[in-house]
Amino acid sequence: MPNPDLSARLRSAFDDDRDAATFSLRLERHGDDLERSLRAVYGERTPALVERLLEIMLHAFHARPADLKRLDEARLLRPDWLQAPEMVGYVAYADRFAGTLRGVGEHLDYLSDLGVRYFHLMPLLKPREGENDGGYAVADYRAVRPDLGSMDDLSALAQGLRGRGISLVLDLVLNHVASEHDWAARARAGEEKYRDYFHIFPDRAGPDTYERALPEVFPDFAPGNFTFDPALGRLLDAPAPAEAPKPKKGGRKKAAAAEVPAARQTDGAGGWVWTTFNTYQWDLNWANPDVFAEFLDIILYLANRGVEVFRLDAIAFIWKRLGTDCQNQPEVHELTRALRAAARIVAPAVAFKAEAIVAPHDLIHYLGTRDHHGKVSDMAYHNSLMVQLWSSLASRDTRLMQGALLAFPPKPTNTTWGMYVRCHDDIGWAISDADAARAGLSGPGHRHFLSDFYSGIFPGTFARGLVFQYNPATGDRRISGTAASLAGLEQAQVLGDEALTELAVRRLILLHAVTLGFGGVPLLYMGDELALLNDYAFADVPEHAPDNRWVHRPRMDWALAAAAQAQPGTPAGRVNAGLRALIRARAATPHLHASIESRPVPSPDPRLLLLRRDHPLGVMLQVYNFSEERVTLPAYVLREHLGTAATDQLGDRTFDLGRPSVTLGAYGALWLVGQPE
Template sequence: MPPPAPRPAAPLDACAPALASAPAHRRELFEARVERWWPDLYDGLDGVYPDPFGTASRVIAAAARAFVEREDDLHRLDLRRSLEPDWFQRPTMLGYAAYADRFAGDLAGVAARAPYLAELGVTYLHLMPLLEPREGPNDGGYAVADYRTVRADLGTMADLRDLARTLRGHGISVCLDLVLNHVADQHEWAVRARRGEQRYRDYFYVFPDRETPDRYEENLPEVFPDFAPGSFTWDDDLDGWVWTTFNAYQWDVAWSNPDVFCEYVDIVLDLANEGVEVFRLDAIAFLWKRMGTACQNQPEVHALTQAMRAVAKMACPAVLFKAEAIVGPQDLVHYLGKGRHHAKVSDLAYHNGLMVQLWSMFASRDVRLATAALRQLPAIPASTSWVTYARCHDDIGWAIDDGDARAVGLDGHAHRSFLSDFYSGAFPGSFARGLVFQHNEQTGDRRISGSLASLAGLECGDPHAVDRILLAHALTLGWGGLPVLWMGDELGLTNDPGWDHDPAHADDNRWAHRPRMPWPPHDETGVHAGLRNLVQARRALPHLHASVGAQPLDPSDSGVLLVLRDHPLGPMLGAYNVTEHHRPLPAYRLADLGLDPAACVDHIRRARLTVGDDGAIWLPPYAALWVTGDEHA
């Protein structure tokens, strides 16, 4: 156990001037929050920075300033969220992710489409990068030049504030990307570093020659081997090599400098006061650099996220942190908190493994690898939640663990190669129409771009495509946690055939699965109606609360994934047929869980199960069942 943190008397004294204009009850509330979250803040900084007490005092003063400036409506939201801390874990939650311009033109357009989202059941809207990026190439907006300015073509910060207010009125929370690992080379910090200001040069990792970069690169993987090989870029104005993990124009910031931590705390607080409720912590795994490692998943990352979250809880406790960490299962759980950081780091994390295994099952028509791999995930804190999804804005990297593959008799490299062949359409009989993204000649890895509908076979007219799409939605909605739809997946939008017509996107085929939203929305496939049915069924099932873990069970049939959710109200069994054939679910599997098969209800079809003379419930091709005892119908 860490030693107890010193009392925060001095930090409270330091923030007194900022609180002087606040009513007495507000001052008392803020001071109570500081007392509550001070241990988490200090513990996160202690051992990371040489003066944890001084750094903590600085950010508490910033929190006091933001707390006083926070609108009354947001203070009321803080109160409601404090009384309902599980608000984001409930089965009534449904996420939606989109680029604002591709969804509705600009922020005002998004606000006008709020009723569409609310009717679909959306309660959480993730708008992809909308803060001011650098001019020229900008990694899809992830090369941020100004964290406090909205892209001019989308609107202004006042428009963002108005949008957040409109969405709150419809019960929808705004999620925004916060790029933590790097800034654009046109950001003020980089500009001032180039001018020779030592304070800002110290915000980056700059080396006079290749000796140290070469030592680091012995262990650093390349993120974009086609676009940006290597992890360092020479800059004439700096007269040195600057760390650039992703692209030459994205400079990694030095989180080893406490000034950088304080800068990002200020940014979080300011954006929270604009109405942002969830921060997607982009590229969080890369924050801390350590020689001899891949410079990912270092323990300081979790400590500093805990400290930043503690400051947010003082000023704006309605805010959530979502870790964008696409890492292995044993590393991933740390982003939600493990050991001394248990339940103190991020509130949400992406379940990348579920997405990967979903597509693996569709290609192989076999659930055994998915069952083995998904079982390897450690339990997460009961106060946190997975974000589940079938597709997102990014490519799919085949994160198939070699050990998991060996456990079911597969070769990991060969299976990853098969998946790339299958989803690029190169494998004989494939129904998918994806595109190869970032072929790494050294490792053979080939990531895949493509929309949910195109990867599921709708583009080529496969007769089972709609069933596959709905099964993908059923699995992500039925896993528990916070499911997020990628824009257009509710309509079965296929790849954009003109994705490369824009010169800015011509060399990045991920834009194939980022088509523009058609207005009015039109769907002749039945995907929208089927999804609405799933969303409504999910909302009525307390078993899908995120605090209840999903437990993959040994399959009775290699084509049917079985997932148990052992809720205090009773068990719920999810059954998912990943093949184009009828497959059996033996009735005894329900009896083994303490359920009476003859009295069980499938909540997707809102009907009792039918047990055949052979003692099995037969699942049609690509069908899903959400089964409980009838007392929970």
């Protein structure tokens, strides 16, 4: 991209030679990735788009606050900041955590004390009023929900977090906007420029053709992928512009008609707009370069407000191609690489996380393969790990998990996984028939078993969850519920059974041990550190009642948070203490750097999961018991990986592996590190 004319132009754009050199060096480093990806998507329109983007980037660079520029330099010196073992994430809704953004700021010591270094506040940009898909129907990307505060409050919160070494993470919804967004309103009003921001059809011919290959995301309450809007019809031919009146002598010339923003009437017959998720969420047309420019401007604006990680919501859906399911198209990765390259030029402290809940062979492309290797998103959700954790917990069998994890291709070493026991969303049983068959299972049969088990109808289950989005055509049933309720704590407390309570606590600590030990950024969902149970009062809130995912989005219980540490013998206290011990052990274990992969190794007992990590400091072997039984493991299995002695990072004890066997208690965990010769 750099050339002599451009260099001269850049010098003229800066008063400070150092800033000019900084911007030029970053442009030289990332400019080719930006231009190549844009050309792959936009072809001959690329040069004009690059000129426009350069102006956006220069403006954002000049506007970037000094403390954030310092953070940029620090991150360039430590590019693996997101992969370090001390990185622990926390995910919360601002209002359910502390009411407002200022309220959140009053609890930063709580996050620091827990060991949090990455704080994801769920959607807080201004959504449409009323039903808004949990905040994912954004009406204004440059404003905060009025009940939470203002953009200045967000900036102040980000600064307070930075002062404690905690990175602020926000959602950026890329696939769609609320039907009340200004772009949609102007499209509905007949402005041709903004109609091109969306996929609008005059009749059902186009939608019906696409629908043949499209799945339904929310078949219960949002069937189909297109919505009729009476204001969207065919645009009528624009009338010839009126001739501008001649100015009177000595008078000022009036603006010509062509200078008036173009708005045209439709034929009044209405039209159809693409709405993958809900009728009030209009899918954007990323084939239009104007959409790309708008979002780069938004990203850099929010980055200058202090956002350090962007969760790219619904990223898999942004490119549409007839005859496909319109997910995971190659252009998605080109567009993400281009956005990342542009962000690296202005704000290299910023990272991208892909919200792509897709199969492993599709997921790896969101981190980068071939010439995109390590240049797309910096982080992606390891949804499969979460699904397999709950599967193994229900079946007391880890063979399916072992096979599924082995099927994952290696990720770029400069990227990281986001792992979680639970999140804000439902659990969809993303278990492939091929993975199930390798474990000797029927895919449909096992998915049916898991839905029965976690909805509480399978005989002998410990779980209490709710069915979400039953699809009669496929038989799929997704599950809602907090981690504690799904792990058996709710049932144990209803029965008043201390033995069952102890098993539920052990299950929760085991699940967190796996996510904290897998190697990436473990993401704690708000309240999991206190074992919060299902909140059935969600049904009393009209805008929440149709969506039972709110059952696992309870409000933070600050009284319980205080009591958990004061009363360590309670279930909340035991889970909290166990989790804090895991976080301390993780921070003290360099073997958990995310550049290293965890790979399953053969286990002599299906109840046990063995994960090996090959770090330059030596081998680490993790052993997890997914049953309520004591399991004895032949010591030679561990000796093959670790030698004759190993230290357990979780218990600070040394094992002599020359003995015949090692025993793990119910839901026990070991993080074993081989001792130096």
